[in-house]
Amino acid sequence: MTDGPNLLGDYVRARRELVTPEQVGIPAMGVRRVPGLRREEVAMLAGISADYYLRLEQGRDRNPSVQVLESLARVLRLDDDATAYLLRLGADRTRRRQRRRRKETVPPGIAKLVAMLPLPATVEGRYFDVLAANALATALSPRLVVGANRLRDVFLDPAEQALY
Known part of the structure; x- marks a missing residue:
């Protein structure tokens, strides 16, 4: 499930219990x-799905947008x-840090092998x-x-298209 306390879910649940149906116009x-x-x-009333709200309250989804939180605040009559x-x-919430893409490099042994091969050879990255x-x-x-992008060249360069 999730690790750590579910402060957001606990707070929303406690505030939900304080609002009566009559206060929001529900008979x-x-x-x-x-x-x-x-x-x-x-x-x-908040304009979200019941399943999503349940996930928020249970702590299974801890990434609500500001719009969702503001809508919940309006429904729960928060000051x-x-x-x-x-x-x-x-x-x-803790956000996963986006990894910086490592520059792709060719190991020296592979670069030496490519240079020595008696036929056309390239090494392409991801x-x-x-x-x-x-x-x-x-x-x-x-x-x-080195540095050219094969995919871009095949689509945009007529000479490369003719070659293939």
Whole structure:
């Protein structure tokens, strides 16, 4: 499931229990087993799915947008301080740091092998960038040089299209 305390879910659940159906214009019919609003009612009034609201309350989704949090604050009738606290709880989540793409390089042994091969040879990276090319490959196509992108060349260069 999740690790760590679910402060956002606990806060939203506690505030949901304080709002009565009459306060938000929902007719109270029959016996209610829970104090305050039901989860489905909060979700409907906030304009989100009941499943998403349930995931927020249970801590299975800790990445709500500011718009969702503001909508929940409106439905739960939070004042400015309580809304600010709710927004801080939503922003307090840990985000995965985006990894910086490592520059792709060719190991020295592979570069030496490519240079020594008696036939055209290139080494391409993950995104079809030419990382190494020998003289025969460059003679075959002047676009087979280190730093060129093979995919871009095949689509945009008529000479490369004719070659293939």
